[in-house]
Amino acid sequence: MKNHITLKELAKQLDLSVSTVSKALNDSPEISSLTKKRVKELADIHEYFPNSFAQGLKFKKTRTLGVIVPAILSNFFSMVLDGIEEKASQLGYKVIICISKESIQKEKQAVEMLIRSQVDGILISPSKETQATLKTDHLNLPKKFDIPIVMFDRLIEGIEADKISINDTLEAELATMELINSGCKQVCYFSGISNTSVNENRIEGYTKVVTQNDFEPKILEVNCDNFPVAELKKLLKNKQLDGIITSDELTTILTARNILGCGYTIPHEVSLIGFTNGKMGETFIPSLTSIDQKAKEQGELAVSTMVDRIEGILPPEPVSFILKAQIIQRDSTRKFGIKDDAFV
Amino acid sequence: MKNHITLKELAKQLDLSVSTVSKALNDSPEISSLTKKRVKELADIHEYFPNSFAQGLKFKKTRTLGVIVPAILSNFFSMVLDGIEEKASQLGYKVIICISKESIQKEKQAVEMLIRSQVDGILISPSKETQATLKTDHLNLPKKFDIPIVMFDRLIEGIEADKISINDTLEAELATMELINSGCKQVCYFSGISNTSVNENRIEGYTKVVTQNDFEPKILEVNCDNFPVAELKKLLKNKQLDGIITSDELTTILTARNILGCGYTIPHEVSLIGFTNGKMGETFIPSLTSIDQKAKEQGELAVSTMVDRIEGILPPEPVSFILKAQIIQRDSTRKFGIKDDAFV
DNA sequence: CTGAAAGCGCTTACAG
DNA sequence: CTGAAAGCGCTTACAG
Secondary structure (H helix, E strand, C coil), X not given: CCCCCCHHHHHHHHCCCHHHHHHHHCCCCCCCHHHHHHHHHHHHHCCCCCCHHHHHHHHCCCCEEEEEECCCCCHHHHHHHHHHHHHHHHCCCEEEEEECCCCHHHHHHHHHHHHHCCCXXXXXXCCHHHHHHCCCHHXXXXXXXXXXXXXXXXXXXXXXXXEEEECHHHHHHHHHHHHHHCCCCCXXXXXXXXXXXXXXXXXXXXXXXXXXXXXXXXXXXXXXXXXXXXHHHHHHHCCCCCEEEECCHHHHHHHHHHHHHCCCCCCCCCEEEEECCCHHHHHCCCCCEEXXXXXXXXXXXXXXXXXXXXXXXXXXXXXXXXXXXXXXXXXXXXXCCCCCHHHC | CCCCCCHHHHHHHHCCCHHHHHHHHCCCCCCCHHHHHHHHHHHHXXXXXXXXXXXXXXXXXXXXXXXXXXXXXXXXXHHHHHHHHHHHHHCCCEEEEEECCCCHHHHHHHXXXXXXXXXXXXXECCCHHHHHHXXXXXXXXXXXXXXXXXXXXXXXXXXXCEEEEECHHHHHHHHHHHHHHCCCCCEEEEEXXXXXXXXXXXXXXXXXXXXXXXXXXXXEECCCCCCCHHHHHHHHHCCCCCEEEECCHHHHHHHHHHHHHCCCCCCCCCEEEEECCCHHHHHCCCCCEEEECCHHHHHHHHHHHHHHHHCCCXXXXXXXXXXXXXXXXXXXXXXXXXXXXXXC
16 A cells, blocks of 8 residues: 555646546646646556545445345355346445354344444344344444345345345245145145245245145254254155155255155155255255245346445335245255156 | 535534544544533434545555356356455445456456446456457556555466465376376366366376376366267267366366266266365265365455455565365265276 | 535644 | 544545
8 A cells, every 4th residue: 555646646647637637647637638648648657546535435325235144154155246246346335254163143243343444334144043032233334324235035124224035935825835735644744944035935835835735844953063864864754755845955955865865765665855955955856846036136237226326216115025045946845747656 | 425414413413623623533633522422422313434435545445356257147257256355344345346257358358347436445356358459558557556456266477466375286197196096097187177277287187197107198178058969979989088076066067967968877987076165066966076176265265365455464576375175085086995897 | 506604523844 | 542644545516
């Protein structure tokens, strides 16, 4: 930063005033084209960049967005970040990324840090802890500084923020129906992401459809560090399980592994649809039918919504966008029309 | 940002001067403790944060690091980023993340943007295009502005930068030996990341060991969007392949899938060791023996090295750190001591 | 068409 | 112990 040439220095070398140099560089119509040319040439030679602090002090805009995600070692959030980065750089915004590690404490620190850095807006998917405790004071802070928030994927009611998500309830309904239509009698929901709005919505959708079909809803909590094999085995043995909706990529893969490990076949004995469509499910054998949550699109839309908000294009009331997810048919489900043995 | 209270405003309300308020907030010994108390209380009430632009203008330090990675949808780089973010936030640094998408053009834009944002340092793993063309002018730019660079994983000679990596040549040698020791006669290298220093080093190590063992080195270029199944099948059929080193996670998984798809068994007919240890390989059936490249550690070390550099702790000459990778034994390789049928 | 001046919000040597 | 002043690098209304 030492050698950063300044307007002052440029002005001195050109024997002009700082104001003139500034205007020339900004292509002000006030300045003669000859002067502009001289100024720009020298600026090029010295690789002049305007000092962004000075500009920030003036304009009170940083063209920087803060992003807070619960994790980065997650295909879903990686894809969201990919979308965010791509759209932001396309629109000329920088992105500061913070990872809350599902901790409300780290999330709060991140919010404060981003405010102090004067980001123009904050994009956030809240931590599990925040969603579980509903302690959201720190999420109301940015508003006090006039910094808008866009929440994505995991949403919290009562926070003034624009919201981007899919309809998790509906998508869980559709996935459950899909399994039932393909002949499943005992569809369970395997949850590896407790304490998230997303999970609760999916359970709601799942439960609704299962109940309508006179089945008993059955939810298994999965700790990915210690998969509940015994429970799975019991369900399989007692014939209480022939279809599964899983909540996230890792849970999906581990579930599939363990089903095969217990000696059952997929999709014949057990069918499986997993939330989040990623490489892991795609490359598993058999490849897994997955729900594409439009991660990248959520990221892109979060950014463009934020930029619209910053630029005052949006109405004052928060807006919500709900993207349509999509079931990607692969080999962990039986195809429609091909009936289960029981129906033959 | 509108409601951001300033020192001036605070001073007015307290009937003090701006200087006194500033000093009080910074705990200067010049200020009486009573005054400090009054000032701090009011600052708390108004949730005062110092304006980081103004501070930046003064101190010429932003406590912000720029990071440029080729991709984020990669387990390896996600883990590096995880390490970077964790260490940086621990040391009180913010992180601006840019993704080059393996394009020299995007990489150059990112460098310029980061310079303009006056980051205190830049951490970079260069794009394939940069490594292939060796056009590195844009990587010499930061030095002109006294912004230090730390390169990680993929390195380029001749750039003044601190460097963090593993010894890819050595690790490829060890992996190749491991396969040979377990009885493989025809070890191939499958490359999905051409045009990277990392890849070339691995090929070098692989070639050395294979040649020493009087085998013919054989390298297959893998395009992950269009896996060369025909070539694989031919190699398998002609018995030219019973062991594989793969260059990256996706190539590894696709290779394993296709071997099984061709009707061969892993590890009995073909053994496999893959670079990059991630969830995909761990959860594959069979689980895949992988080389843990210490991704997170590379990220953490890149940050702490950068901070040492910024704080002037390091000697003026660039330093290099080489981390030791580790082979994680899983089920895609035969165990030592269990000889191949041929040896019984 | 060019320039002097004020101001963005902060810090810090210097006075008192 | 407190405050006036200068300065960080930029922009922009205002004068000339």
